[in-house]
Amino acid sequence: xxxxxxxxxxxxxxxxxxxxxxxxxxxxxxxxxxxxxxxxxxxxxxxxxxxxxxxxxxxxxxxxxxxxxxxxxxxxxxxxxxxxxxxxxxxxxxxxxxxxxxxxxxxxxxxxxxxxxxxxxxxxxxxxxxxxxxxxxxxxxxxxxxxxxxxxxxxxxxxxxxxxxxxxxxxxxxxxxxxxxxxxxxxxxxxxxxxxxxxxxxxxxxxxxxxxxxxxxxxxxxxxxxxxxxxxxxxxxxxxxxxxxxxxxxxxxxxxxxxxxxxxx
Amino acid sequence: xxxxxxxxxxxxxxxxxxxxxxxxxxxxxxxxxxxxxxxxxxxxxxxxxxxxxxxxxxxxxxxxxxxxxxxxxxxxxxxxxxxxxxxxxxxxxxxxxxxxxxxxxxxxxxxxxxxxxxxxxxxxxxxxxxxxxxxxxxxxxxxxxxxxxxxxxxxxxxxxxxxxxxxxxxxxxxxxxxxxxxxxxxxxxxxxxxxxxxxxxxxxxxxxxxxxxxxxxxxxxxxxxxxxxxxxxxxxxxxxxxxxxxxxxxxxxxxxxxxxxxxxxxxxxxxxxxxxx
Amino acid sequence: xxxxxxxxxxxxxxxxxxxxxxxxxxxxxxxxxxxxxxxxxxxxxxxxxxxxxxxxxxxxxxxxxxxxxxxxxxxxxxxxxxxxxxxxxxxxxxxxxxxxxxxxxxxxxxxxxxxxxxxxxxxxxxxxxxxxxxxxxxxxxxxxxxxxxxxxxxxxxxxxxxxxxxxxxxxxxxxxxxxxxxxxxxxxxxxxxxxxxxxxxxxxxxxxxxxxxxxxxxxxxxxxxxxxxxxxxxxxxxxxxxxxxxxxxxxxxxxxxxxxxxxxxxxxxxxxxxxxxxxxxxxxxxxxxxxxxxxxxxxxxxxxxxxxxxxxxxxxxxxxxxxxxxxxxxxxxxxxxxxxxxxxxxxxxxxxxxxxxxxxxxxxxxxx
Numbered sequence: 001x002x003x004x005x006x007x008x009x010x011x012x013x014x015x016x017x018x019x020x021x022x023x024x025x026x027x028x029x030x031x032x033x034x035x036x037x038x039x040x041x042x043x044x045x046x047x048x049x050x051x052x053x054x055x056x057x058x059x060x061x062x063x064x065x066x067x068x069x070x071x072x073x074x075x076x077x078x079x080x081x082x083x084x085x086x087x088x089x090x091x092x093x094x095x096x097x098x099x100x101x102x103x104x105x106x107x108x109x110x111x112x113x114x115x116x117x118x119x120x121x122x123x124x125x126x127x128x129x130x131x132x133x134x135x136x137x138x139x140x141x142x143x144x145x146x147x148x149x150x151x152x153x154x155x156x157x158x159x160x161x162x163x164x165x166x167x168x169x170x171x172x173x174x175x176x177x178x179x180x181x182x183x184x185x186x187x188x189x190x191x192x193x194x195x196x197x198x199x200x201x202x203x204x205x206x207x208x209x210x211x212x213x214x215x216x217x218x219x220x221x222x223x224x225x226x227x228x229x230x231x232x233x234x235x236x237x238x239x240x241x242x243x244x245x246x247x248x249x250x251x252x253x254x255x256x257x258x259x260x261x262x263x264x265x
Numbered sequence: 266x267x268x269x270x271x272x273x274x275x276x277x278x279x280x281x282x283x284x285x286x287x288x289x290x291x292x293x294x295x296x297x298x299x300x301x302x303x304x305x306x307x308x309x310x311x312x313x314x315x316x317x318x319x320x321x322x323x324x325x326x327x328x329x330x331x332x333x334x335x336x337x338x339x340x341x342x343x344x345x346x347x348x349x350x351x352x353x354x355x356x357x358x359x360x361x362x363x364x365x366x367x368x369x370x371x372x373x374x375x376x377x378x379x380x381x382x383x384x385x386x387x388x389x390x391x392x393x394x395x396x397x398x399x400x401x402x403x404x405x406x407x408x409x410x411x412x413x414x415x416x417x418x419x420x421x422x423x424x425x426x427x428x429x430x431x432x433x434x435x436x437x438x439x440x441x442x443x444x445x446x447x448x449x450x451x452x453x454x455x456x457x458x459x460x461x462x463x464x465x466x467x468x469x470x471x472x473x474x475x476x477x478x479x480x481x482x483x484x485x486x487x488x489x490x491x492x493x494x495x496x497x498x499x500x501x502x503x504x505x506x507x508x509x510x511x512x513x514x515x516x517x518x519x520x521x522x523x524x525x526x527x528x529x530x531x532x533x534x535x536x537x538x539x540x541x542x
Numbered sequence: 543x544x545x546x547x548x549x550x551x552x553x554x555x556x557x558x559x560x561x562x563x564x565x566x567x568x569x570x571x572x573x574x575x576x577x578x579x580x581x582x583x584x585x586x587x588x589x590x591x592x593x594x595x596x597x598x599x600x601x602x603x604x605x606x607x608x609x610x611x612x613x614x615x616x617x618x619x620x621x622x623x624x625x626x627x628x629x630x631x632x633x634x635x636x637x638x639x640x641x642x643x644x645x646x647x648x649x650x651x652x653x654x655x656x657x658x659x660x661x662x663x664x665x666x667x668x669x670x671x672x673x674x675x676x677x678x679x680x681x682x683x684x685x686x687x688x689x690x691x692x693x694x695x696x697x698x699x700x701x702x703x704x705x706x707x708x709x710x711x712x713x714x715x716x717x718x719x720x721x722x723x724x725x726x727x728x729x730x731x732x733x734x735x736x737x738x739x740x741x742x743x744x745x746x747x748x749x750x751x752x753x754x755x756x757x758x759x760x761x762x763x764x765x766x767x768x769x770x771x772x773x774x775x776x777x778x779x780x781x782x783x784x785x786x787x788x789x790x791x792x793x794x795x796x797x798x799x800x801x802x803x804x805x806x807x808x809x810x811x812x813x814x815x816x817x818x819x820x821x822x823x824x825x826x827x828x829x830x831x832x833x834x835x836x837x838x839x840x841x842x843x844x845x846x847x848x849x850x851x852x853x854x855x856x857x858x859x860x861x862x863x864x865x866x867x868x869x870x871x872x873x874x875x876x877x878x879x880x881x882x883x884x885x886x887x888x889x890x891x892x893x894x895x896x897x898x899x900x901x902x903x904x905x906x907x908x909x910x
Contacts, residue, residue: 036825155823161318161348164820168805168841171891175809176628176836180574180618183891184806185601193804193891207574218842219856221802228599228800228892268647269680270832271633295642316637317823317830342848357643359635503847505819510675510682511834512816513844515866517786518873539789541858 010059010158013045015079017065017072018099018127022144023090024048024064030147037151040158057082060157062150063136066092066127068099073124073133080134085157088130089150091143095215096249098143099127103249104258128249138163141196143213143246149198166198167218170210174201182209189229189242194220194252215247222256236260269508272314272359273299277352278334283420287385288350289326289338292360305329307392308367308499308527312507313337314359315348322504322522324389325363328396338388338420364507365526368393369497373469377405379461381482383412383454383474387421389499389526390473394428405468407434408461412454412478416440416447425449435461454478458485465491471527473499480537483530496530498537516542545723545742546750547757549731550609553585556695557658559744565656565693568624570617576601577617579624582658589614596703596884599893612659612727615703616883620664620812624655625688626671631833632684632819648831649687656693660721662714663706663883665696667812669720673875674815693740696721700764702772705884707897710775713881715768726761733761774887774897776868777904779878784904785869789861793902798856800892805838807886807896808863813871813879818843839863860899868900 014024028049030037043049044056054075061083067073080086091097102110103126111118130136140149153163170192174181182204183190191212192204203210216222222243229239240260243253279291290313294300305311310324321343327336341350352358370393378397382390397404409428413419419438429436437457438449450457455478463470463486470486472479479498486496502514502521514521517536519528536542548556560567561583569582572589582588588611595602596615606613631648638644675685699708699715708714717724722741726733733753736742777784808814818837823830837844839862845852853859871879880896887895 033825040826151825152822155825155827156318159317159348159823159827160351161315162344164344168838168843169803171802171804171806172809172836172838172841175806178578178619178623178628180576180578181601181806181889181891182574184599184889185575187600190891193802193806219803221799221856224800224802224892228802268633268683270683271647272635272645274643274645314635314832316635316643317821317827319821320819320832340848346848355641357637357641359643359645501847502852503843503845505817506834508680509678510815511818511837512839513818513837515862515870517865518870520874535786541853541855542789542862 009040009042011044011056012041013054013056013058013061013079013083014043014048015045015054015061015063016047017063017076017093017130018068019065019090019092019097021048021064023142026089026145026147026150027062030151033147033151037154041154055082059084060154061086063088063093063130064090066096066099067124067130067133068127069123071122076130076133085137086130086134087138087140087153088136089140089145091141091213091215091246092127093130094139094141095247096127096129098246100249101244102127104244104261138165140198141215142198146199166196168197169193169217169220170195170197170199170201170204170214173197173199174204177201177205179204182207187232189232189234189239191225191242194222194225211245212242212253213246216250216252220252222252226256226260270361270506272312272320272361275358275360277354277356277358280353283338284418286341287338287420288341289336290349290352291327291334291336292358293334294360295357301332303335305335305363306367307370307396308389309363309365310389310507310526311337311360311362312364313349314361315345316358318348319345320359320505321345321349322364322507324392326388326391328392328399330399338385338391340385362507364522366524368471368527369469369529370396373397373471374403375405377408377464377468379408379410379463379468379470381410381454381458381470381472381474383478384414384418386472386474386478386499387411390471391421391424393471398428398431401431401433405433407431408437408463409434410437410439410454410457410461412439412441412474414440415442416444437461453481455481455485458482459488463489463491465489468495470496471498472496476537483537493530493534497527498530498533499526500528500533501526543736543742544753545734545736545745547731547753548725548734548748548750550729552748553611553732555748556745557582557585559748560656560693563744565654567656567658569658570612572603575603577603577614579617579619579657585611588612588659593701594703596705596888598705598887598895599890601888608729610727610729612697612725613701615699615701615706616661616663616885618885618889619810620883620885621657621660621668622671622812624657625668625685625692626675626815626817627684627688629833629835630684631831633832635830635832637828637830647683650684652691653688654691656695658695660694660696660717661699661883662696662717663708663881664812665694665717665720666713666881667883670813670875670877670879670881671815693744694721694723696724696737698724698726698761698765699768700727702768703884703888705774705887706772706882707774707776707884708882709769709772710779711878711880711882712779716765726764728757728760733757774884774895776878776880776882776897777901780872781878781900781904782869782872785865785900788903789865791903793899794857794861797860797894797899800894801856801860802892803840803856803859804891805840806889806891807894808838808840809836810885810889811867812881812883812885813867814838816844839866864896864899864903867896
């Protein structure tokens with residue numbers, strides 16, 4: 001990406017769609033780096049931090065959240081039209097997020113079951129990734145994304161280059177950190193072998209199995225991992241739920257998970 | 266200790282836009298001693314470092330005897346090369362090199378030389394062509410064949426025209442897709458090998474381009490009865506260290522960065538036949 | 543050369559001598575259900591009375607009633623991370639306000655490591671890494687800095703795991719060289735051999751006792767048993783021709799169905815040397831760094847050139863791993879790249895066994 005008009009600070013917007021706001025904390029939690037950042041860019045729209053100007057033209061737009069309402073669909077097109085470089089951040093924006101579980105179950109039926117006056121709920125039957133609606137220039141996966149991911153991407157954009165996509169498996173980070181594999185040494189159903197790196201193998205690092213919050217890695221063999229888990233004695237439906245979780249709408253996870261949810265063994 | 270991986274600071278002396286998406290950086294090292302000590306052979310490459318973004322291997326296209334500047338012609342295709350496209354005169358970058366084995370010039374001397382290139386594969390050959398053109402009497406016939414996908418992709422059209430007017434020199438340029446005023450051939454460049462009038466007894470062939478093109482060219486050359494050992498090709502693989510350590514450039518047991526990039530065809534015959542190695 | 547016998551209860555004396563010589567001792571320890579190398583201050587931290595149960599895709603530790611320190615086969619990693627760091631900055635660059643760049647090399651601090659409990663397979667792998675990183679005109683400076691001065695205390699392997707096959711590769715169970723000291727552990731103590739002058743100096747003041755014939759016999763017997771107990775093996779030490787002539791074997795696709803392409807095998811392999819470089823920048827843009835990190839032939843980035851991934855799928859990536867490790871290594875290093883440690887079998891989350899795959903491809907048989 002080439003930055004316009006050298007001499008003026010690039011303008012940045014942070015937009016929120018259907019989400020929990022957690023990914024915005026990757027910016028808000030930067031501490032001193034946020035002060036540094038504000039000398040490098042101008043935040044023209046970042047409601048959580050103060051400035052509100054959702055219609056402003058910007059050089060870089062960070063988009064958090066999935067497209068879950070008719071208004072979202074309209075608004076994401078406006079955001080796209082006003083943004084030179086659009087970065088989708090977090091599981092909601094990159095895959096549809098946890099709320100995409102409603103795609104599997106007939107969203108309207110859920111709404112009728114949960115809310116006393118469903119008519120007040122204006123919501124699409126599906127929750128979908130931003131890239132299903134507009135062109136996305138770069139995606140940062142994770143639930144939530146980390147400050148490191150956001151600042152590394154932003155720094156690359158400020159230098160006029162595309163950020164590096166992290167798409168290898170969590171196992172690569174886990175082994176580089178010299179952690180003991182929780183799957184091999186303890187039999188835990190770790191999702192690391194199919195999950196995108198970027199978290200630094202956070203969960204295996206504290207002795208837990210990865211639950212795939214960073215979505216599918218490049219060339220993820222989800223079916224093979226699912227079979228391996230079943231062979232180790234985990235019931236099919238439980239294996240299916242491992243895949244149909246935070247990133248259920250991502251194609252490899254959906255494919256491995258959906259057939260297993262019907263089984264009740 | 267001399268660090269094989271540490272770049273030297275260089276600066277852009279001139280930026281030349283060759284076509285949409287292809288540009289040439291004319292460079293010099295900032296340290297005059299480094300610049301004076303820098304030597305390369307046609308077919309070798311440098312690692313070019315774009316500040317903060319990373320390194321890419323790019324062949325040197327200029328004349329090895331030009332000690333004022335050295336040139337890299339680059340297609341803006343990837344993350345780093347698109348960044349390089351934004352550099353301008355006086356901008357700084359890092360350079361280390363040269364690396365690899367270049368073209369077999371000693372073996373080519375006194376023989377007819379056929380150079381077959383495809384796409385930006387012409388870049389590593391330009392330095393070779395210039396080398397031969399400047400010492401024309403040391404070589405026999407020169408056949409330059411360059412293929413592009415689309416007529417608009419051809420860079421250095423003026424050079425090809427100029428070379429085609431030289432004595433004892435034949436130039437065949439072909440585009441898979443031509444345009445109304447396209448003065449050259451339409452089709453795969455390898456379809457025209459039959460027109461190159463190769464004398465199998467005294468010809469050396471050097472090629473650089475997509476592997477599919479090089480496979481087709483080898484097929485086309487068989488009709489002449491040319492010995493396989495007379496064919497040389499420049500291979501391409503991912504290169505991150507350029508000194509045979511990072512492992513990315515392996516094709517079979519070869520490290521393209523140090524054993525190549527220029528190989529004698531029999532060295533890579535079996536490897537070239539298998540896709541995805 | 544045989545130096546003498548060290549009573550089991552006096553093992554700490556060896557560590558004390560090494561500490562006294564200024565070495566930082568590294569030794570095997572139990573952590574998170576596996577044996578890992580870590581800083582060792584006393585012999586109490588060693589995995590005493592522990593054995594490892596390894597099989598394809600599984601690694602478990604078990605307590606035994608024994609008192610041996612080294613009655614297990616191997617742990618998560620060999621020596622590789624100590625010499626070829628998983629992540630390492632190679633150089634840094636500073637940018638001045640006028641855009642000028644200043645590059646400076648980065649070097650690991652001199653570590654002076656003494657590694658205790660090194661296996662024969664680990665030593666064979668280290669010799670290969672030495673050739674790769676040091677064996678050309680210009681040595682790799684970071685590797686050289688980490689490697690120099692490293693003191694190696696081998697322990698001949700008495701208890702191979704279910705994944706081990708060093709006997710078939712010729713790299714174990716007995717360490718044949720490349721060590722400063724080598725130990726044969728018996729219930730009552732250690733037969734100490736020296737492999738270098740500094741190894742001999744180290745044990746000179748330890749007051750070693752003479753070795754008895756029955757101790758010598760027991761040590762030899764347990765090596766024979768360790769060799770005989772191995773159930774896996776490669777079909778031959780040179781599979782180059784068989785692998786190179788079978789690039790389209792259907793088995794490659796079959797293993798790709800199971801393979802997760804996660805890179806665990808290459809990460810635990812003691813000889814895999816592939817690494818990627820990654821560049822970073824300070825947030826204010828004033829400085830950057832150029833680092834290398836372990837990569838794997840199972841990643842897309844490994845074979846990517848301007849928009850084309852040469853090996854786009856697991857079939858071609860697994861084929862690259864196996865044909866390189868067991869085939870083209872011969873061309874590059876004059877031997878196979880496999881030392882039979884079995885780590886890629888145990889630590890594969892999918893339980894893929896390199897010996898089974900090699901046998902299937904090289905026999906020409908295509909059934910799964």
